Amino acid sequence: MIRKIGNEWWTAPTESDENGRTVIVTGRRGVEAAMESGKYRIRVEITWRYQGDSTGMPDKPTSMLMEAVQEALxxxxxxxxxxxxxxxxxxxDRRDWVFYVTSTHIFERKINEALAPFDLLPITIYTENDPDWAEYREMREATELTATDE
Known part of the structure; x- marks a missing residue:
């Protein structure tokens, strides 16, 4: 059994690799026990592309819908x-949610359950084996020093 997963977050701005636009990164603290357990070996990225404003951020209705989706998940x-x-x-012009999962089959069932109340959403899902949590470690290293706590 894994100890309780933390629910503290940090937020930091960074720049897009493609064009230097600002990307707001929000990362989760308190995941070390899950990371060390070896059970969460698969990274799943859910991407929602949207038509952003001149800075690449979503408009208010899109932002509110994305927040509702995140709450459901x-x-x-x-x-x-x-x-x-x-x-x-x-x-x-995009939002990415990054998950670490124990099973893609169970994740698929659960995400369908979470998103059932919503109309068709413009999302894509990518999975990759990442037993060392490389993406998480890179995000944390790149952003946590300049972060503000939520």
Whole structure:
């Protein structure tokens, strides 16, 4: 059994690799026990591309819908922690949610449960084996020093 996963977050601005636009990164603290457990070996990235404003940020209605989606995902995975949301990237005309999961099959069932109340969403899902949590470690190293706590 894994100790309780933390629910403290940091937020920091960074720049897009493609064009230097600002991307707001929100990362989760307190995931070390899950990381060390070896159970969460697969990284899943959910990407939502949107038509941003001149700075690449979403308009208010899109932002509100993305927040509702995130709340639905969080609610499902808090009840059944087969996936841990570790990072959220917003900017450069896209939002990315990064999860570490125990099983893509169970994750698929749970994400369908979470998103059932919503109309068709413009999301894509990418998975990759990442047993060392390389993406999380890179995000944390690149942003946590300039972060503000939420």
């Amino acid at each position: 969080t609610k499902v995975f808090d009840r059944d922690p087969v996936a841990i949301l570790t990072g959220v990237y917003t900017g450069d």
